[in-house]
Each structure stands twice: as structure tokens, then as C-alpha cells.
Amino acid sequence: MNIIDVLIEQSPALIIAIPLLGAFLMPLVSRINSTVRNIFGLLVLCLTGFFVGILASDVLANGPRLYIFGAKDLAVPMVRILFEVDSMSIFMALITMVLAFITLIYSWSFMKDHDGLDKYYTLVLLLITSTLGMELTGDIFNFFVFLEISCIASCALIAFWISEGEALEAAFKYIVVSAIGALFVLFAIGLLYAQYNALNIATLANVLKYTFLDKIILVLLLVVLGMKAGLVPMHMWLPDSYGRAPPSVTLIIMGATLASFYGVLRVIFTLYGNVLSTTMRFSIPLNVLVGWILITLAIISIIVGVAMALVQSDFMRLIGFSAVAEVGYMFLAIGAGIAALGTPYATTALQGGILHLLNDALDIGLLFLVAGAVYYITKKRSLDDISGLARNMKYTTVFFVIGLLAVVGMPPLNGFASKFLIYESVYQLNPILSIVAILCSILMLAVFVKVFYAVFMGPELPAFKNVTEAPRSMLLAMGVVAALMIFIGLFPNLVIDALVKPAADALLNHAQYIGTVVGGV
Amino acid sequence: MFSLESGSGFWNPILWIFIFFIAFLLFYGIRGFGKSAYKKDTDQTKAFLSGNEESSAEEMHVKASNLYWGFTTSMKTVYTELRKMHTGNASDYVLWFVIILAFLFLIIGVM
Amino acid sequence: MIEYIPFIAVVTMIFIGLYAVLFRRNLIKIVIGISIIESGVNLFLITLGYREGGVAPIFTSLPPGTTYPAGMVLPVPQALTLTSIVIGVAVLALMLSLVMHIYRKYGTLDVRKIRRLKE
Incomplete structure (x- = not known):
């Protein structure tokens, strides 16, 4: 087994771990001087981008990849935290990385004259971590945790220009709406666990029966994630917060919004994939x-x-x-x-x-x-x-x-x-x-x-x-x-052939996603 | 090779640019037949406002909010409703969320 | 009947919290409302893990004679609840600090007056 294989195998965890570690090292590094801080930020993103890149090349060539935290293989799939990366997740992760790079480069000049930049970059890296986590995770409770982290980090970034009252107002509205939304997601997760004793998406999708409770879960997840993605008439927080956040971070806040949109796709196509054709x-x-x-x-x-x-x-x-x-x-x-x-x-x-x-x-x-x-x-x-x-x-x-x-x-x-x-x-x-x-x-x-x-x-x-x-x-x-x-x-067809078609196929072919975890479906 | 198929049509940006380039050449050729009577820095280039003096830049500036006055006035009923909907009150944001939640519970629950 | 009481409590708490968020004007009361919803959801998770006569799910110190794993309460919901409580504290702290700063800038805590961003 050569070094690249090992790196690919570990990359789902590293994609989350590196920016998270970088985020908490940022205040320390910032004490040296601002140039070192900027280079450190770029370095962290480059490293993360490298892992996203090799993972993308592997996933696009060989199909979904599983990462199990704390175990070598999947003896009991219910109790392990899994990261399951398929073409759709990696497509989202690539978008997030592009947005993250642009945000960082743009911030160098844009935020130059502000103070508190160590916190700013910490929050930026945290938001990137949580967005990537939402996109790569195969565990629905994990999804909730990353959703909450992204909600906290984006709220703090929206309120970054704290001297303006409107920024605070936008941040408060954002956190009220997303905190309530996230709690309803947690409630839905509780309902899922109560019925099927499992938390990872593939196992749940495999056993989902579309009972009455499942209808409630579907509505809860759809509405909350739709709200976080900005569907009218639950969109009002979006112009407020996009309009008042520093424009340099609006991009990654938008990345988090798109991750919620990805959540909608995942819920409909994978979690409810087996029961979509149920006649009512x-x-x-x-x-x-x-x-x-x-x-x-x-x-x-x-x-x-x-x-x-x-x-x-x-x-x-x-x-x-x-x-x-x-x-x-x-x-x-x-x-x-x-x-x-x-x-x-x-x-x-x-x-x-x-x-x-x-x-x-x-x-x-x-x-x-x-x-x-x-x-x-x-x-x-x-x-x-x-x-x-x-x-x-x-x-x-x-x-x-x-x-x-x-x-x-x-x-x-x-x-x-x-x-x-x-x-x-x-x-x-x-x-x-x-x-x-x-x-x-x-x-x-x-x-x-x-x-x-x-x-x-x-x-x-x-x-x-x-x-x-x-x-x-x-x-x-x-x-x-x-x-x-x-x-x-x-060259739209180049992008479609390379990235979009595999992503769409991954969504439509939910049996493959389930089969990677459950085996022999 | 570079065309995007949608099942019922196709879109080829390279071809499109090529056609656009030919159209541009045609346009440029026709432009060559025109008169070249333009002289810089003469009265010819000044704005003519029925003989009145030209005002300063601030006074001449049409503000962005006035640009679509006709459209917004004719759609007044729609815009009053839309403005009423965007109250900016955090409780109303949650209220809309609860309304949609209840509405979908009703639809999906009954079906 | 008695076994349904926790679930009734959960639903009641969520509705009380929603009522506070929707119809109270004070920002602090809205924050309290969100906290009540969160407690309701946490209570729901804890209730899910309950088993009649179950012992604490600590594998190394099981009382003799317990059947494994049927005799233990479920450990997963407890882990979920702990995580959720930690997140809840962070959100609560952030919200309260925002309320504090909003009061400094706007001079009021009435949610109807804190709407410079509208239309």
C-alpha cells in the first residue's frame, strides 16, 4: 500500500481535522504578525484543498468511499460515526473549497484595516470546517452538529462589524431562525432514532418504511433545510444577513447555505430514496x-x-x-x-x-x-x-x-x-x-x-x-x-461530464450509497 | 464535441461565439460606410437641453431608486403586499416558518 | 397512560417555547423561548433511551445479573443529549451577547422596534 492510498483513505477525516486545528491555532499564529497569519491561513486551505482533490479523484474513479471513526471495519454499523463520500458530496466539497480560497485571498486586502482579525480568520476556518462536515458526513446526527457549528460561526461573522446596529440585528434574526430550525432537525433525528435505532443515513434509508412518523420527519427536515437554503417565504433572514455581513465572508456563508440545499437533496434522494415511489x-x-x-x-x-x-x-x-x-x-x-x-x-x-x-x-x-x-x-x-x-x-x-x-x-x-x-x-x-x-x-x-x-x-x-x-x-x-x-x-460539457453527471447519478442511484454501508442490498 | 445536449435541443458556445464574431465583422464593415463628421471638443459634443444651461452632476443624476418608477407604480398593489410581508420582525420570520411547517404537515399528513 | 406523560411534556414544552418566540416582544423572552424548545427536545431524546428497570449503561460496572445489552438504558440518546446541551449553551451565550449589544445600539429590547432591516 503506497503513501497516496493511505492519504486517500484518511482524507475524509483530515479534511475536517486540518481546518478545525487551523482554526484553533489561528489566534496563536496571529500573535506573530499579520503576514504569517495570512500565509498560515492559505497553507491550511491548501492542505485541505489537496486532500479534497485527491479524495475527489478517487471518488470519481472508484465510487463512494467510507471512513469509519474509531474502527477498522464496520462490525456494528449503527453505533459508529461514518463519513460517506460520494460524487455529490465531493462536488459540494469542491465548491466549498473554491469559495474558501477566494474568501481568503479577498480578505487579505478587504479586512486589512480592521482589528480582531485573529477571531475573524478563526471563524472563517470554523465555518469552512462545518460546511465541509455537513457535506461529507454519512451520519445524520453529525449533520446536525455541523449544522449548528455553521450556524454559530456564520452568526458571529454576520455580526462582525459590531459597531453597526444593523449587523447585530441581522445576526440576531439569523440565529433565532436557525437555532429553532436546528432544534426541529434534532427533533426529527430523535424520531428517526426512536423508530429505527440507527443514526447513519444509509442504514436509515435501508429500513425506512414511510410510516406516519416518517411523514413528520420528512416535513421537518424539508422545511428546516429549505429555510436554511432560503426558500420563500422563509427567506427573510437571507437578505438581512447577506446584506450586513462583511462582503468578504458572504461567499462562505453562501457555501453554508448551499450545504443546506445539499441536505435537502440528501434527504429526498437518499434518505427517502427507497420510498419515493410509494403511492398515497x-x-x-x-x-x-x-x-x-x-x-x-x-x-x-x-x-x-x-x-x-x-x-x-x-x-x-x-x-x-x-x-x-x-x-x-x-x-x-x-x-x-x-x-x-x-x-x-x-x-x-x-x-x-x-x-x-x-x-x-x-x-x-x-x-x-x-x-x-x-x-x-x-x-x-x-x-x-x-x-x-x-x-x-x-x-x-x-x-x-x-x-x-x-x-x-x-x-x-x-x-x-x-x-x-x-x-x-x-x-x-x-x-x-x-x-x-x-x-x-x-x-x-x-x-x-x-x-x-x-x-x-x-x-x-x-x-x-x-x-x-x-x-x-x-x-x-x-x-x-x-x-x-x-x-x-x-466548455459546460467538460464540467458536466467530469463532475455534474457523476453527482446526479450518485443522487439517483441511492442503492449504491446504501450498499456501501449496509452491504448486499 | 463541445455542445451541450438537453434531450430536446443543444447549446454550443463555441459555435455561438463564431457566429457572433461574423456578425460583428458585418456590423463593423457597415459602420465603415458612415460619415466621419465627429469633431472632439467642439459644441457638437455638448448636451443640448433646449438652450438651457447644463446643471451640475449631482442635480443631473437620476437616482437608482427612481429608475423603475413607472414599473413599481403600475405594480403598486403587488409591491404594497410584498412590502407588508417583509416586516423585518424576527417573530414574523419564525411565524412564516411555522406556517409553512403546518401547511406541509397538512398536505403530506393527509395524503 | 403514565408512559406517555414525558411525550406530552415534550410537546407542551415545544409549544410553550414557540409561543414565547412568536408572541412575546422582549428579546430576552424570545431567547428563553428558544431555550425551552431546546429543553423539550433534550427531554424527548432522554425519554427515547429509557427502558423499564434498566441500569446505567456503563459496561465495566454492570450490576451482577443484568442481561447485556437488553438490561441497560440506551447510551446513544444520552450522548446525543450531552452534545445537544453543549451546543445549546454556545448558542444561548451568543444570543444573549447579541441581545446585550442590540440593547446598547437600539436602546430597546422590543422586537417590533428592532427592524431597521425590512422591505
């Missing part, structure tokens, strides 16, 4: 019912998100509302995929949804980076107070235009590739859904054209005559995201 009253199968519930909420999300974004005047809050709409697109695709489970276009819809997850992270992320750069230069939040920045901030303007075109789904950028898959497949389920989605995409264009006009075009205000371009590390971070977006836009 009026001979409606469960998958159709769940699918249409998600589609309804998704369409409301898209409409409300875009409509509210249109009337916002705060730059980051506006992007927060368009993030709600983007989450709606993902849920629309997933809902269509579930409702039409088994048809060819369901698979296309699922692939579109999963690709849109990546695109949403990059597009909205880039817009937040631009908003952060504008805030860094002008110290103004309201769009009414800013004007004519394109004269002095050429690169930022270019990045904003790329982000704008991508987020509204303009060819040939990445947003179009995924929205194309979503429109085409949802159209076959019901044409009206597709039409509403396209119309809202156009409204989204109107929203961002307004921002483009207000911030970058318009007359040059005397206050901004001497503004300069954003610092170099911020430009680098934006440039990396923009390059990734253009790459995905030009």
Missing part, C-alpha cells in the same frame, strides 16, 4: 407530491426574489434578494427532477440544478465581491449615493459586467448553460413554469442593469473624483472567479 391517497406517488411542493415554493421564490430585488436601494441587500431567486431556480430544477423521476428529462433537470448550484455560487459570489470592492472604495451602501465609478475602477466594472451577464443567464457565460438545461427540461414537465422562469430572468437583467447604471455609469460625482481601483488581492479574487465562470460558460 388518490394514487399520487410521493415523488410527484414532494416535487410539486418544491416547484411551487421555488416559483414563489423566483418571483418574490426578483420583484423585491428590483426595489432595493442597498447594493448588497439587492444581491441578497437575487440570491433568493437563484436558489429558487435550483429548487425548480430539483423539484422538476423529483416530480418526473424516471423520465429522461428528469435527469437533465437534475443535472441543470446541480450545475446551477456551482454557477450560483460563482455568479452571486462575484457580484458580492464587486459590491465589497465598491463598498471598500466608497464606504457607501446605498445605490443612490454612488455614481460614475467606471471612470476610475475599470477592472471592477469589467468583472461586474461579467457577473451581471452570468447571473441573468446570457450566453455564452456559465449562467446560461445551467439555465438552458433547466428551461428545456422544466418545459417538458409544464411549459408555464419555464415561461415564468425565463420572464423572471429578464426581470433580473433589469435589476442588474439598474445597478450597473447607478454604480458604474451616470455622471461623475465630485466625491468620487479621486477614487482608485480596488487593491490587488481583491482584483485577483474577482479575476479568478470571472475566469472560472468564462471557462464553465465556454
